[in-house]
Amino acid sequence: MLIGDARVRNGKAENRETSGVDMADRTNRCWSQVSLSAIGKNIRAIRRVAAGASVWAVVKADAYGHGVLETAGLLANSGVDAFCVATLPEAVQLREAGFTRQSVLLLGSFYADEISDLIQYSITPTIPDMHHLGLLSRHCRRKNQTIDAELKVDSGMNRYGIRFDELTERAQEIFRTPGVNITALYSHLAASGVPDDPGTHEQIALFRRAVDYLEISNLWFGRKHICNSGGVLYYRDALMDAVRPGLILYGYYPGAIDRETLPLTPALSLHARVTAVKKVFAGGLIGYDRTYSAKREMTIALVSIGYADGYPVRFSNRGTVLLGRERCPVVGKVCMDTTMIHVPSGRVKPGDEVVLWGGRDLPLETVAADAGTIPYELVCQISRRVPRFHVD
Numbered sequence: 001m002l003i004g005d006a007r008v009r010n011g012k013a014e015n016r017e018t019s020g021v022d023m024a025d026r027t028n029r030c031w032s033q034v035s036l037s038a039i040g041k042n043i044r045a046i047r048r049v050a051a052g053a054s055v056w057a058v059v060k061a062d063a064y065g066h067g068v069l070e071t072a073g074l075l076a077n078s079g080v081d082a083f084c085v086a087t088l089p090e091a092v093q094l095r096e097a098g099f100t101r102q103s104v105l106l107l108g109s110f111y112a113d114e115i116s117d118l119i120q121y122s123i124t125p126t127i128p129d130m131h132h133l134g135l136l137s138r139h140c141r142r143k144n145q146t147i148d149a150e151l152k153v154d155s156g157m158n159r160y161g162i163r164f165d166e167l168t169e170r171a172q173e174i175f176r177t178p179g180v181n182i183t184a185l186y187s188h189l190a191a192s193g194v195p196d197d198p199g200t201h202e203q204i205a206l207f208r209r210a211v212d213y214l215e216i217s218n219l220w221f222g223r224k225h226i227c228n229s230g231g232v233l234y235y236r237d238a239l240m241d242a243v244r245p246g247l248i249l250y251g252y253y254p255g256a257i258d259r260e261t262l263p264l265t266p267a268l269s270l271h272a273r274v275t276a277v278k279k280v281f282a283g284g285l286i287g288y289d290r291t292y293s294a295k296r297e298m299t300i301a302l303v304s305i306g307y308a309d310g311y312p313v314r315f316s317n318r319g320t321v322l323l324g325r326e327r328c329p330v331v332g333k334v335c336m337d338t339t340m341i342h343v344p345s346g347r348v349k350p351g352d353e354v355v356l357w358g359g360r361d362l363p364l365e366t367v368a369a370d371a372g373t374i375p376y377e378l379v380c381q382i383s384r385r386v387p388r389f390h391v392d
Contacts, residue, residue: 269358287332
């Protein structure tokens, strides 16, 4: 199976190393570059601080835009214990690509007509409430089957999960439900990217109360996990049996950049080409809705990337890109296929490469903060029409 620049055989990605020059030669518009070696460094750094906890790699949303099959191949070879996804098709994609040795945890919800596939592909669903527990049980009783599932506790995020009071009131019913074998208990932290956050401490404490209650009641002594990326960074007293790193796997921080706490290597950079160069005189209005007025004569470069590629409109008149070593501001509205930038030095020609974000010179976290968004959104919304090149 050929996916991007990697062949996937039996759950292992065989990557073709590609130089930056080759990448630019292979597209005349825009592309993203993903360093698999960077992801490898990050998984090793996470393991060092995980204190023996199992690593469950979050690879939903096409591995946060980094390419799920190539990334999963690397992670499988690195010995991760499980993959976490958000949808059934994401889980099936991994199984059909040959990733059969790792558990696959479906973090999101599911529907009744998906349960047969969950069982067929050995995918572990999350039980987010009593309704979904009933769906699993009814299906398994009809088919005379049993399914392994993980129970999610709402420790304070008020999204998916059974509340603590409902858990204690209905614990006997939950853990003795026919056809459903609960293999783990977990929860999700809402603000773990903030060090020493009182609400996060409260969530961890409530989750521990849930675990203690079930153990004292002799109902459950299985696996437990609560730490996402921020938890691994700042709440290592709560590492428990497993950790679920997502953003930090790919080299980005969920809060402020904090290389002292955990050194990470960014894996993805986004690139485009200059397609045309023009002069705009003082008072000239640039782009849709004429949102930018030139203060003086300016050199404007048209860059072949736009919101249809995943470079969002929010960068209009506020983004910054790199042209060589020169920082150039985005001027005017980002278009569907084109973005205009001001080149202060005037040194630019068609075909020149522009970096939209990536590496230490233009960190994704800084780019996201400047645009009033988060790193997760930027990497996840890179369009399918943007070629992705994986390098070792």
